[in-house]
Amino acid sequence: xxxxxxxxxxxxxxxxxxxxxxxxxxxxxxxVALLGPxxxxxxxxxRIIAGLERPDSGSVHIADKPxxxxxxxxxNIALMFQSYALLPHMTVVENxxxxxxxxxRYSRSEQLEKAREALDLVKLEHLAGRYPRQLSGGQQQRxxxxxxxxxxxxxxxxxxxxxxxxxxxxxTMQVELKRLHERLGLTTIxxxxxxxxxxxxxxxxxxxxxxxxEQAGTPEEIYRRPRTVFAADFLGxxxxxxxxxxxxxxxxxxxxxxxxxxxxxxxxxLEAGPRSFVLRKEAITFQPVNSMAVINGSIxxxxxxxxxxxxxxxACGVDLIVVTDSEKTEIGRRxxxxxxxxxELVPLEL
Amino acid sequence: xxxxxxRWVMALATTFLVAVAAFMLVPLFVVVASSLSxxxxxxFPPPGLSFRxxxxxxxxxxxxxxxxxxxxxxxxxxxxxxxxxxxxxxxLSRFRFAGRATIASIFLSPLILPSLIFAIxxxxxxxxxxxxxxxxxxxxxxxxxxxxxxxxTVSANLADIDPNLDEAARVMGARWWQRYWLVILPQCKTGMxxxxxxxxxxxxxxxxxxLFMRAPSVETLPMRxxxxxxxxxxxxxxxxSSVMILxxxxxxxxxxxxxxxxxxx
Numbered sequence: 001x002x003x004x005x006x007x008x009x010x011x012x013x014x015x016x017x018x019x020x021x022x023x024x025x026x027x028x029x030x031x032v033a034l035l036g037p038x039x040x041x042x043x044x045x046x047r048i049i050a051g052l053e054r055p056d057s058g059s060v061h062i063a064d065k066p067x068x069x070x071x072x073x074x075x076n077i078a079l080m081f082q083s084y085a086l087l088p089h090m091t092v093v094e095n096x097x098x099x100x101x102x103x104x105r106y107s108r109s110e111q112l113e114k115a116r117e118a119l120d121l122v123k124l125e126h127l128a129g130r131y132p133r134q135l136s137g138g139q140q141q142r143x144x145x146x147x148x149x150x151x152x153x154x155x156x157x158x159x160x161x162x163x164x165x166x167x168x169x170x171x172t173m174q175v176e177l178k179r180l181h182e183r184l185g186l187t188t189i190x191x192x193x194x195x196x197x198x199x200x201x202x203x204x205x206x207x208x209x210x211x212x213x214e215q216a217g218t219p220e221e222i223y224r225r226p227r228t229v230f231a232a233d234f235l236g237x238x239x240x241x242x243x244x245x246x247x248x249x250x251x252x253x254x255x256x257x258x259x260x261x262x263x264x265x266x267x268x269x270l271e272a273g274p275r276s277f278v279l280r281k282e283a284i285t286f287q288p289v290n291s292m293a294v295i296n297g298s299i300x301x302x303x304x305x306x307x308x309x310x311x312x313x314x315a316c317g318v319d320l321i322v323v324t325d326s327e328k329t330e331i332g333r334r335x336x337x338x339x340x341x342x343x344e345l346v347p348l349e350l
Numbered sequence: 351x352x353x354x355x356x357r358w359v360m361a362l363a364t365t366f367l368v369a370v371a372a373f374m375l376v377p378l379f380v381v382v383a384s385s386l387s388x389x390x391x392x393x394f395p396p397p398g399l400s401f402r403x404x405x406x407x408x409x410x411x412x413x414x415x416x417x418x419x420x421x422x423x424x425x426x427x428x429x430x431x432x433x434x435x436x437x438x439x440x441x442l443s444r445f446r447f448a449g450r451a452t453i454a455s456i457f458l459s460p461l462i463l464p465s466l467i468f469a470i471x472x473x474x475x476x477x478x479x480x481x482x483x484x485x486x487x488x489x490x491x492x493x494x495x496x497x498x499x500x501x502x503t504v505s506a507n508l509a510d511i512d513p514n515l516d517e518a519a520r521v522m523g524a525r526w527w528q529r530y531w532l533v534i535l536p537q538c539k540t541g542m543x544x545x546x547x548x549x550x551x552x553x554x555x556x557x558x559x560x561l562f563m564r565a566p567s568v569e570t571l572p573m574r575x576x577x578x579x580x581x582x583x584x585x586x587x588x589x590x591s592s593v594m595i596l597x598x599x600x601x602x603x604x605x606x607x608x609x610x611x612x613x614x615x
Contacts, residue, residue, distance in 0.1 A: 052517050072520045085518035088511070089536040102523035147522070 001028045002064065003187040004049065004155055009058035011044055011211075018044045020211040022058070029185045031178075033202035035192055037234070041211040042191045046157055049189065050079045063154050073102075077155040078148035082164060084140050086132040092143050093119065093128035099151040118146040121180065138169045145177075149184060158190035162197055174200055195235045199223060207231055224280065227349050232278040239279040239320050240348070245272055254345065257317035262293040265343045269350075276348040279340060281310070281323040288339025298334045313338060378595060385588035392583045403589040413590060416574035420554055423485070423570060427492040427553040428546045434493065435500025435545060436538055442501070443508040444516075444534075461498045468494065469562040476563070483565040491559035496552050500545030507541030508534075540609045547605055551598060 004026040011019040018041045026032050034042040047053040049060060051072035059068045067075055078099070086095050096115040100106060106114065119125045122142035132140055141164070148156055161177065162170045178201060181188055192198050198205045199219040207214045207222060207230075215222055215231045226232035229240055243254035245264070252270050253261040254277065264270065288294045297315025304327075311322045315338060322338065353360070380394055385403055387396030407413045442454050460468065469491060476487045519533045557572040564573055571594070575587050 050521055052520070072517075073523045073525060075521075076523075077521060079518070079521040081514045081518055083512050083514050085512050085514040087515065087519075087533060087536075089539070098519075098524075099522040102519075102525075102528060151523075 002026065003028045003030070003062065004189070005061040005064075006045070006049065007059045007061070009045070009048060009055040009060065011041070011048065011053065011055050018211050019048070019055070022211065022213070024206065024213075026187060026189060028187055030187055031181050031201060031203045032189045033192055033198035033205045034189065034208060035195060035198040035205055035234070036208035036214075037193060040208040042193075042208050043159065045208075046079075046159060046189070046191045049155065050077060050157055051075050052079075076103075076151070076153055077157060078151065078153040079157040080144050080148045080159065080161060082160040084132075084144040084164075086140055086143055086147075088132055090131075091128065092124065092130050092132065092135070095132065095143055096147045096150050099147060103151065105151070114150055115146075118150040119143075121149070121183075122146045122176070138165060138173065141165065141173065142176075145180065149180070149186060153186070156186045156188040158188065160192055161190055163192070163194065170197075177201055199235070207234065224344075225346055226278055229276060229278075229348055232348065236281075237321075238281060239284075239318075241277045241279055241318055241320075241345075243275060243277055245270055245275045245347075247272055256295070256315075260295055260316040262295060262345065263342050264345060264347075267347060270347060275350070278346045278348055279320070279344060281321045283340045283344035284313075284320060284322040284324075284338050285340065286322070286324060286326070286336060286338055288337055291341070292339035293342050293345065294337055294339040296335050297338055299336055381588050381591045382595065384585055385592040387585040387588070390584060392579075392585050392587060396585075403585040404593075407586050407589050407593075410586070412569075413571075413574060413586070416569050416571045417590075419485075419568060420571040423488055423492060424550045424553040426489050427496055428549045430489065430493040431496040431500045431549040432542055432546055435497040436504050436535075436542055438497070439501045439504035439508060439541070440530075440534060440538070443505055457501055458498045460495045461502075465495050465556075465558045469559045472559070473562040483563040483568065485568050487563045488560060488568060488570070491563060492549075492553040492556060495556070495559065496549035499548035499552070500542065503544040503548070504538045504541035507538050511537045543605060543609055547601060550601065554594070554597075 002025055004024070006022060006024040009019055009022045010017070022041070022045065024045075034045060036042045044053060048055050049062075051060075051067065051070060055068065059066055061067065062075060062077065087098065090098070093112065093115050096118050097111045100111040100114060105111070116125060116128060119128055122145055124139060124142050124146065127135065127139065127143075132143065135143065141161075148158075158177075162173055165173055174197065190201070199222075202219060204216065205219055205222045206216045209230055215227050217225075222231065223235050226235060226238070232238045232240055241256075243256060243262075246253050246255055246261070248261070252264040252266060254264050254275075255261050285292075295315050297313040297320070300312045300314055300319075302309055302311045305323075307325065309324055309326060311324070313320045313322050313336065320338070384392060384394050384396055386399050386401065387393065388398035388400040388402065389396060438457055442450065442457070472487060472491050473483070476482055476484065480487070515533055515537070516529055519529045524533065555572060556570070557576060560570045560573050564570075569577075571590065575590055578584070578587050
């Protein structure tokens with residue numbers, strides 16, 4: 001069953017087109033990330049799904065029912081705001097109970113029971129009687145999360161769920177969100193500008209740019225096989241190399257500016273001429289084996305990152321960033337052999 | 351420690367501070383001391399101490415009636431100022447509509463305009479279209495001059511709250527009336543308390559509007575004090591004033607106990 005279907009939704013704010021004929025289908029139980037820079041339309045899309053914003057055209061369906069004209073209070077969804085939006089005058093357990101109370105579902109004692117169960121899920125049952133201002137940021141977020149899942153919503157929407165937390169809490173929360181999703185199986189859509197968050201949490205990443213889908217796919221697909229410069233850049237930055245594609249016999253080769261050629265995988269859309277390729281920083285190794293594409297270069301600088309080393313390598317007339325798990329090698333080494341598995345050099349769309 | 355501010359500046363500032371405090375507190379002290387006077391005339395320092403003037407005012411029908419009028423007036427004013435000022439503050443802070451800034455300035459104008467002007471206008475209107483000065487006239491006058499305080503304090507409250515609360519409540523299934531009653535109004539509580547405090551004090555203390563709206567049947571406590579002072583000054587005036595000081599202090603303590611003074615003022 002499709003939990004959410006967004007059909008050619010367009011939204012304009014004055015002259016500015018925020019979403020342009022946007023389509024999105026989400027299956028039951030999926031964990032989807034809407035990823036993109038600020039102004040790409042991801043937050044507006046989330047607000048349209050929640051019903052807080054009305055699309056200019058197009059329609060939204062939740063659990064196979066059209067909801068475009070239905071107010072947010074009747075949609076049976078949950079939205080966790082970036083600021084958590086906890087009600088400051090209510091205790092933790094009253095906050096969590098609020099969605100059940102508003103929908104007059106269950107008796108009062110059952111509502112409290114459910115609220116306590118939801119708090120238990122985020123391990124905060126012992127703070128049920130506190131007020132939000134007495135909690136730390138991480139605890140407030142857990143309360144917001146418990147409040148979002150308590151009503152068993154059709155859709156769980158999260159707006160930048162981790163961006164208000166410090167780096168360490170973010171890691172724990174990431175684990176927790178994943179665990180909660182696995183346990184409850186709620187169809188979850190979250191908005192983020194952080195590629196790590198998107199890759200680490202989602203089953204499917206929708207990369208958005210200027211109100212359109214730039215690329216969508218599993219985290220692995222979108223990270224390893226970016227189709228555009230924008231996608232390659234946004235997902236952690238990668239080496240983008242300009243090569244001249246030439247035919248040699250029955251296979252294709254890529255020619256570096258200095259004339260060195262490397263093998264390319266056969267791809268139906270390859271044609272002779274200049275082409276941009278993406279080569280992930282971790283795909284390059286200093287210990288190439290024979291089946292790899294191998295070139296010679298010199299290491300210009302290195303930075304130790306703790307567990308990883310980042311090197312700037314000049315090779316065949318281009319600069320390449322290489323990230324390896326090894327400790328530092330010598331800087332300034334000439335004639336270092338570097339290589340990558342042939343399929344790691346991915347052609348970008350023309 | 352190395353002084354960040356030269357000593358003589360600190361000394362000057364301290365002197366200034368003490369002087370200001372003295373100007374604020376000494377008159378209060380004089381009033382309270384005079385009220386304990388055993389003399390039949392309002393003199394300072396009092397020749398001897400006694401509580402006779404407190405007994406005197408508690409037995410004076412004129413004072414008690416004026417006190418009761420003032421108390422009733424202040425309470426009705428508080429209720430009306432809250433009932434009108436709170437929704438006004440909510441509307442001004444939540445909605446963007448044409449003429450919003452103008453309406454906001456009109457609502458706050460009694461803070462700036464001399465209440466004398468307003469009182470004259472009120473008197474003319476009441477004399478022409480109603481039965482002249484009356485309790486209702488006083489209530490209207492006091493509501494107008496105190497409502498801006500409620501609007502100010504409630505607005506300050508509303509400016510502090512998470513702007514997402516209303517939308518979050520919507521998504522959680524709260525209808526519009528549930529959002530007003532369970533989400534927005536509870537956020538205005540401290541502002542309403544502070545506004546009520548100001549409204550009560552201003553109404554109880556007002557002499558300007560009361561002067562114009564005075565009638566034999568409606569005399570407020572400040573007017574009673576004023577006429578006593580004018581025609582037969584005795585320490586009863588100071589005793590009444592001391593009671594008023596005490597009442598204000600009790601109110602402040604109550605408010606700060608419940609809400610925390612820093613939040614309220």
